[in-house]
Amino acid sequence: MxxxxxxxxxxxxxxxxxxxxxxxxxxxxxxxxxxxxxxxxxxxxxxxxxxxxxxxxxxxxxxxxxxxxxxxxxxxxxxxxxxxxxxxxxxxxxxxxxxxxxxxxxxxxxxxxxxxxxxxxxxxxxxxxxxxxxAIPLLRPLRESLAGDRITRVMGIVNGTTNFILSGMDSTGASYGETLDEATRLGYAEADPTADVDGFDAASKAAILASLAFHSRVTAADVYREGIASVSAADIAAAKALGRTVKLLAICERVSVGGDDDQTAADGTPITESISVRVHPAMIPKSHPLAGVNGAFNAVFVEADAAGEMMFYGQGAGGxxxxxxxxxxxxxxxxxxxHSGRGPRESAYAALPVRPMGQTPTRYHISLDVADRAGVLSQVAAVFAEHDVSIAAVRQEGRVDDASLVIVTHAATDAALRSTVDKIGGLPVVREVVSVMRVEGEEL
Amino acid sequence: MxxxxxxxxxxxxxxxxxxxxxxxxxxxxxxxxxxxxxxxxxxxxxxxxxxxxxxxxxxxxxxxxxxxxxxxxxxxxxxxxxxxxxxxxxxxxxxxxxxxxxxxxxxxxxxxxxxxxxxxxxxxxxxxxxxxxxAIPLLRPLRESLAGDRITRVMGIVNGTTNFILSGMDSTGASYGETLDEATRLGYAEADPTADVDGFDAASKAAILASLAFHSRVTAADVYREGIASVSAADIAAAKALGRTVKLLAICERVSVGGDDDQTAADGTPITESISVRVHPAMIPKSHPLAGVNGAFNAVFVEADAAGEMMFYGQGAGGxxxxxxxxxxxxxxxxxxxHSGRGPRESAYAALPVRPMGQTPTRYHISLDVADRAGVLSQVAAVFAEHDVSIAAVRQEGRVDDASLVIVTHAATDAALRSTVDKIGGLPVVREVVSVMRVEGEEL
Missing domain, CATH: 3.40.50.720 (NAD(P)-binding Rossmann-like Domain)
Incomplete structure (x- = not known):
């Protein structure tokens, strides 16, 4: 033959x-x-x-x-x-x-x-x-099939252990600790789960995906990383109440820089395009294609200018x-x-800078326990206004002695959102900041 | 540069x-x-x-x-x-x-x-x-990423027009004709929709997919083809009642030949492996990843021995x-x-024969209006037994004057299933064969 x-x-x-x-x-x-x-x-x-x-x-x-x-x-x-x-x-x-x-x-x-x-x-x-x-053919599509397009975002569930745990918390309402124990018992989490639950594994993958998608060199050290250990049953419940679910996402996206941005390159020229590469838990709508990816499965959602939205789904690990x-x-x-051929080489010509997380636009969901009296919303809203953070949606629910206040913001820099949350936590009318989580997968 | x-x-x-x-x-x-x-x-x-x-x-x-x-x-x-x-x-x-x-x-x-x-x-x-x-990167993954694996099945929604029509029928309960008119008005169907609704477009794609997946030459003429023009509102309703939905599927799968099979090659040697390549409407469970693919989107589900199940999702058409x-x-x-390289060439070394539809194992859903009296099920079941078709599930619902009988079969050859349906349609106790449709996406 x-x-x-x-x-x-x-x-x-x-x-x-x-x-x-x-x-x-x-x-x-x-x-x-x-x-x-x-x-x-x-x-x-x-x-x-x-x-x-x-x-x-x-x-x-x-x-x-x-x-x-x-x-x-x-x-x-x-x-x-x-x-x-x-x-x-x-x-x-x-x-x-x-x-x-x-x-x-x-x-x-x-x-x-x-x-x-x-x-x-x-x-x-x-x-x-x-x-x-x-097993999911993903790098070849990014490197080759989409080589003639402009990829704008890659957002994926790339770690099976954390997805198994978050899926479990979502379906049982159990705490992170209980669900991790269960995952360990079933062999879905390793004895030392750090690499998975603290997001190191996903951050490595995010660096590789961003390098290929944006023709730039991105290393694990460039990736902003938060794991799932601080995701609480309250976070999961808050997501559910809003028709959302919590996933650990690896997100690589182009960030267009607005006119009021003062980032400059080392040589003083203004930076007009940069990328955000990050791993953190986020609420996504139940209607998002990634929301239905449960258990140890992986899936990656890709958006490109000409191709539009795509998703790749399959088994992310295993022998x-x-x-x-x-x-x-x-x-x-x-x-x-x-055949004396050669595969694709490194393509890092674009050399897009990675944006610090603080300057990355994102959106927050914030759930508060507040004193149930007139004027609470206006005090809370004032803090948002002060930090130039625009509120997208508010839901107030009164109870006997107190009330819950759920706020979803429009996009603002992560630093502004964090400062807002810190300041709100110190307001006398706020009894407890119940849940704070980033929101992804929807435009507002 | x-x-x-x-x-x-x-x-x-x-x-x-x-x-x-x-x-x-x-x-x-x-x-x-x-x-x-x-x-x-x-x-x-x-x-x-x-x-x-x-x-x-x-x-x-x-x-x-x-x-x-x-x-x-x-x-x-x-x-x-x-x-x-x-x-x-x-x-x-x-x-x-x-x-x-x-x-x-x-x-x-x-x-x-x-x-x-x-x-x-x-x-x-x-x-x-x-x-x-x-836009969905699909051929490169099949040809290259899975080149070291053994693909067993490729099953996809590869025609946006028919998927738009079937999704519409499912959500509104309207007839095929009404929904086709609507699709034409909105520009989702061409003035002459034959290539789409009669499955010719999907059959061409099935031939290409089967050729790549199974390293064999398959042409459009080898593909068994049924369009969606005969899908009725009753079919859609019957699917819904069973937690299923109707999709036009392009299916390419390996068919292992059992010991009682008498297919032989031209030289008289027995054929031990063949492929089925077909396009037809089928009921799939709502829980199947393809069930949620609505409107003009395309998605292809791939199964391979080592990689397991994968899905590729995105926009199937458009400039x-x-x-x-x-x-x-x-x-x-x-x-x-x-770089003086070369892409992959044709790989048709396996030369697997395409199995005639009549000899292809498939499963049927059959919905009947029957006279409501004792003994109907036993008469109907006798016809199945006579054709060596095994029944997987039966649901009987009585009404005032008559009853409905819904039967889902185990896998049998398409020819045996057709003969069974023909004979049942002629039984005096059967008033009407309300819906007959193949079932895919689940093992029984």
Whole structure:
């Protein structure tokens, strides 16, 4: 069927995803050969403790990743995760002209510039579809299908653990702590859930998405990040009362700068376009396509000038789904080897600056317990006016001794909204700030 | 920024999509140059009546498409539609080594083999993302992202006109005729709606999707096709009563052949795997991700062995969304020119046979008006048993003079289901077969 010499593949790491990669390479060998135009042969698997890997051919296992990379392999597939030794190994691979397929979001979110530089210098491919949203084809559409359009926003649920917890809180009314315990018990949260619940995982993915969508270099350190640990049952209830639901969102969007904005670049020229890249919980309307994405599923909503609104939905994690994305990339880089092609390179020409969160326009939902007497709304409204924050909607409900006041704002800078909330919390007529949460997914 | 010589583009046709392509090429010239690595320059637009095109630069217009293709252009973008002259022009372009980007679903569904052959012979790229589901990145994910997986099913809403009509019937309870009139008045249906409402448009798209998903050549003639003209208000009401909704679906799926199947290939060997490619209205559960896709939107649900379930959602038609898909392909083929790369070729190695509809397993919903007396169900059930069709659920509701009987079957061949319905319609106890519709999107 094919006269091209085999494409030799080395695997670095062999956990859940790696094991599935090995299985798919074996089970689908004939199909892969036909699709690539040459046999795809696994020549080695680098692991730390070979005796722990009973599910893969023992003769392929080695502890010497450097030697494996230095051997005559064509493609390195990396599923170790974390920064080191993955970074050094992949840089060595790319520098020596080996194509790289990686699922390593943390590495890409911090060191993609180095990796792309090494890839450019040698002409070796660097593919990483599996790094964001598991099996969902997302990076290829952003990098390639929408390459002729102007993407304005990417907003997604990209972390299954936090979505499982928030979905659970929404359906049971339970607290964050109880629901996290349940998620841990069921295996949806790790023993140390920090990377997920504090938003680090989503922030890495947001950095990768923003880089591709806006042709700019964005690292994890550029991403504003809030996790879900402070989301309360009251927040969830407040969202429900307004026909909304709470999701942890990774948001990457273009921010047009108004005339009264005084941001300037290092050389003093005014900045006319910037981007916001952030991860935080937010209320979205139940009617928004992302609202129905429950449990461990992922979905990413994309808006572009010409294409309009799109959504990509699927399994964001797990061995087999992630391995599917790895194999898709592997077929692409192997085909490129066979046909002397090259995948897309880094595209960072736009170099849009990332806007600080304080200067990013956003909208707040604020729920207050207030004294039930005339004049409360006017005092509260005065604080909003003072901070130049415009109110979009107010709902007051009286009870016997006190009342609740729910306010949704128009867009204002995050700093102005925070100051407003701080000052309102100190008003004598306000007994308690029950819930404060950003609102996304609707224009007002 | 770039030292590569400009990539010269010729446009064939300049209707709604073509005009948007010209606009995007102009508005985004700087971005396209940066993304491609060379300027992308429009050198000519072939149209039949140049005086009718006031929105594009007059000096680019020509009536001589052949001469434009023969000039020193690099890429031909075709948005004429229909078989001829598009087919002859694109074959000439590919044979002379010009890359082709086309949105022409009818042409691809009938003549992709010829086009791919010409593309292979000269090494010129053939891209056609805009041919299916407009702006939704779908073909690239199927062809590339899932190239390492085994796709088992592609099921989608790929025609906006019919989805607009069915959504309207569902929300108003109006008849097909009334709703079609409304769609025509609002511009969602053409004066002659045949291509849409009779399923021809969806069938072309199904052929393209099946070819890519299953690495087999499938043409429009291979696709079983039923339109929506026979969908009645009673069908919609019957679906609603069962928590389902009616959609026109393009379905491409692998069908495993059981031991009692006697299909053989031309050489007498038994066929162990085949595919079903079909377009017809079907009831799907309201909980299915496709059920919420309303109006003129498109969405495609994909299932693969390793990746699991995915959905792609967005605008399936319109000038700007379709132009976005065309531009994405244009950037890809232009990049390939700059970097001496090549896009994916035809992959038809699997050559899976398309199963006749009669031998395709499907499930029916049947709603009957029956005489309200004991023994009706046993007579009806006997007909099912006789045809080896297993009943999944029955609901009987008595009224004063008669009763309704709703039956949902397990999977059986379409031929067996049809025979069953025919015979039941002739039973003296059955007053009327109120609604017969296939059921999709759930396993039973």
């Amino acid at each position: 094919s006269s091209h010499k085999p494409i030799k593949v080395a695997l670095l790491g062999c956990g859940t995803v790696g094991t599935e990669v090995v299985r798919l390479l074996t089970d689908q060998a004939a199909d892969l050969t036909a699709r690539v135009g040459a046999p795809v042969v696994l020549t080695g698997i680098a692991v730390r403790r070979p005796h722990k890997h009973r599910d893969v051919p023992a003769e392929l296992l080695t502890t010497d990743a450097e030697a494996l990379i230095a051997s005559d392999v064509d493609v390195i597939v990396e599923v170790i995760g974390g920064i080191e030794p993955a970074r050094s190994l992949l840089l060595a691979a790319l520098r020596s002209g080996k194509s790289v397929v990686t699922a390593n979001k943390a590495l890409l979110a911090e060191h993609s510039a180095d990796l792309f530089e090494a890839s450019d210098a040698s002409g070796a491919d660097l593919y990483f579809e599996a790094a964001v949203a598991g 087999a789904p992630t391995a599917s994305a790895v194999l898709g990339d592997l077929v692409a880089v192997a085909r490129n080897r066979v | 770039s030292s590569h010589k400009p990539i010269k583009v010729a446009l064939l046709g300049c209707g709604t999509v073509g005009t948007e392509v010209v606009r995007l090429l102009t508005d985004q010239a700087a971005d396209l140059t940066a993304r491609v690595g060379a300027p992308v320059v429009l050198t000519g637009i072939a149209v039949r009546r140049p005086h009718k095109h006031r929105d594009v630069p007059a000096e680019l217009l020509t009536t001589d498409a052949e001469a434009l293709i023969a000039s020193d252009v690099d890429v031909i973008v075709e948005v004429i539609g229909g078989i001829e002259p598009a087919r002859s022009l694109l074959l000439a372009a590919l044979r002379s080594g010009k890359s082709v980007v086309t949105a022409n679903k009818a042409l691809l569904a009938e003549h992709s083999a010829d086009l791919f052959e010409a593309s292979d012979a000269s090494g010129a790229d053939l891209y056609f993302e805009a041919a299916v589901a407009g 700007a969304p379709t132009a976005s898909a065309v531009l994405g392909d244009l950037v890809a083929v232009a990049r390939n020119r700059v």
